[in-house]
Amino acid sequence: MLKIRGSYCSSRGFFKREKEGGTAAVKMKRLMIPFSAVILTAFLLAAPGRIAAGDKYQEMINCDLHQGACTQNLAGSTITLTVTPRPVKAMQDLLFQVTLAGKLPSNNKLPYIDLGMPGMNMGPNHVQLKPAGKAAYEGRGVIVRCPSGRRTWQATVTIPDVGQTKFIFDVIY
Amino acid sequence: MLSTKTIFLLYLSTGFTIGFGHCIGMCGPIVVSFSLNLKDKSILVPQLLYHLGRIITYAILGGVVAAAGSFTIVAANIESIQKGVMIFTGVLIMLMGLAMAGWVPLGNVFGDHSHPGGVISKGFGKLLKAKSTLVYLPLGLLLGLLPCGPVYTALLGAARTGMEINTIYHGILAGMGLMAAFGLGTVPALFLVAKLAGLGWLKSRAIIYKVGAVLMILVGFVFVIKAVRF
Numbered sequence: 316m317l318k319i320r321g322s323y324c325s326s327r328g329f330f331k332r333e334k335e336g337g338t339a340a341v342k343m344k345r346l347m348i349p350f351s352a353v354i355l356t357a358f359l360l361a362a363p364g365r366i367a368a369g370d371k372y373q374e375m376i377n378c379d380l381h382q383g384a385c386t387q388n389l390a391g392s393t394i395t396l397t398v399t400p401r402p403v404k405a406m407q408d409l410l411f412q413v414t415l416a417g418k419l420p421s422n423n424k425l426p427y428i429d430l431g432m433p434g435m436n437m438g439p440n441h442v443q444l445k446p447a448g449k450a451a452y453e454g455r456g457v458i459v460r461c462p463s464g465r466r467t468w469q470a471t472v473t474i475p476d477v478g479q480t481k482f483i484f485d486v487i488y
Numbered sequence: 489m490l491s492t493k494t495i496f497l498l499y500l501s502t503g504f505t506i507g508f509g510h511c512i513g514m515c516g517p518i519v520v521s522f523s524l525n526l527k528d529k530s531i532l533v534p535q536l537l538y539h540l541g542r543i544i545t546y547a548i549l550g551g552v553v554a555a556a557g558s559f560t561i562v563a564a565n566i567e568s569i570q571k572g573v574m575i576f577t578g579v580l581i582m583l584m585g586l587a588m589a590g591w592v593p594l595g596n597v598f599g600d601h602s603h604p605g606g607v608i609s610k611g612f613g614k615l616l617k618a619k620s621t622l623v624y625l626p627l628g629l630l631l632g633l634l635p636c637g638p639v640y641t642a643l644l645g646a647a648r649t650g651m652e653i654n655t656i657y658h659g660i661l662a663g664m665g666l667m668a669a670f671g672l673g674t675v676p677a678l679f680l681v682a683k684l685a686g687l688g689w690l691k692s693r694a695i696i697y698k699v700g701a702v703l704m705i706l707v708g709f710v711f712v713i714k715a716v717r718f
Contacts (some may be wrong), residue, residue, distance in 0.1 A: 406563050436509040438502055438641035459640035462718055
């Protein structure tokens with residue numbers, strides 16, 4: 316306990332010396348006056364939008380995975396994505412199935428899916444797909460829940476040598 | 489198949505980028521509130537203890553999901569605890585704001601007159617006065633349970649990695665290590681925000697504390713609303 320208090324005092328001394336460092340440091344510290352207010356205010360301003368059931372990203376939705384499969388065209392290939400069980404809920408194990416028509420990936424390269432939220436970095440959430448029939452692939456994954464309340468998610472399907480496409484959809488929390 | 493060293497570096501770098509890209513916005517208000525609450529005291533040790541607590545909780549969760557071999561089962565079991573922690577965080581930030589501005593005597597809030605030795609009263613009193621720097625360690629341990637999308641994603645990966653390792657023991661260690669690396673990666677961003685918000689040199693500027701207190705009360709309120717809707 317005493318040791319920690321000692322180091323605490325030492326760190327105060329360090330910052331005190333740092334404070335005496337010159338005008339640049341003083342100017343820097345003056346910038347800090349509004350900094351905390353900006354952080355807290357920005358959080359408050361953003362919060363009502365996050366809390367509201369809807370969000371601006373809902374306009375980007377191009378797929379209703381709750382109802383069934385979604386299909387998109389990509390460079391001579393048709394990609395169909397199905398997610399089960401339906402309706403698609405967060406925080407549960409999901410089966411992602413991708414079916415291709417037209418141009419297929421070369422050399423037995425496997426397609427994969429990256430799950431994320433438009434406009435928000437949720438960390439890498441990769442679903443590796445395995446062959447499940449002719450031009451069909453499947454893999455298991457989980458869509459995590461965002462405490463902000465936003466429910467718009469995207470599945471970026473990458474077909475090696477063909478390209479990638481985004482399925483943007485609503486998820487139930 | 490990536491090597492273990494590569495996966496650890498991946499988690500560390502993911503934590504680092506998530507810290508600047510996500511945590512500043514979502515958890516920045518918490519560390520800023522702590523900085524404001526510390527007033528003229530140094531934030532260095534309290535913040536480091538807070539982050540250490542958070543990292544320990546992440547590591548424990550990483551070990552648990554790796555042992556369970558399932559992220560979703562563990563997540564379902566801790567959901568109500570997370571909701572409680574979110575409400576606690578909101579209430580704590582609101583009380584910090586009220587106490588900082590001196591608007592509400594804490595003794596009245598917790599009924600110290602009738603129950604001066606009450607657990608809640610004593611606990612919150614220690615937190616809010618923060619006389620002991622060590623109090624930030626249990627605070628970090630608890631707030632490490634706050635629901636967070638990127639933490640869920642990292643746990644998902646830790647569960648998968650744990651399952652792929654032959655023995656449960658090594659799987660648990662891997663899960664713990666990966667989550668600790670992720671947590672460590674998030675520290676620089678949050679520490680930077682807390683340091684910039686440190687108001688130790690402002691002790692004579694009462695108005696700043698009043699404004700900060702109002703914002704803290706509102707932020708705490710938002711946390712409680714989010715928790716209720718979670």
